[in-house]
Amino acid sequence: MRKFSFACLFGLALATAFSAPGSAADVAQGEKIAKRWCAACHVVAQDQKQASVDVPTFADAARRESDQQLSAFLVDPHPKMPDLHLSRSEIADLVAYMRTLNP
Template structure:
């Protein structure tokens, strides 16, 4: 059977099936990328920068910091608590206690959360802690 005969027998159905398959695969890829976008968007380095700018007056946020308030946890302490992303982000969005409302954007909150979590146990192996920088103790 020649190509023209096959086209006549199948009509456009074979061609449309290929286009539909390509469309479904492309749609799946786009949806997967959109679903992963928040996780991929978090920037640990920017989180460190924002932490030094907004949080270091009270918290020890990095190993090069010399002092902070006495009665607040260091970021390394927060990270060791294995805090999930959503509750930590919610806490930063709606600060409590003496913590000022910094009006951080969603992206900035995600970056700070990513930085804090980078100081804690590795996400892929909860039993294997990452080596956080040596942080001075409060008080």
């Protein structure tokens, strides 16, 4: 059941990320979420100097991973990272923002 709902959410996240312009991801919103919820551990912006050691920067993650991989990770985050219960539109916004760090 858990697996099923994750798969569902993932599909919805992708649908949101790649759907019509009307529901396009909001980069500015993604940046706001990143700076509020993620910057304690991750370097989330070019002008941010430090965060936790051993946590990948957003620019680095965006270089290594596709939008789909980033979305999938955020739907079902790694145990070392708190589950922040991001909505699928928040995930789409975050991924769109991360992509601007490494187009």
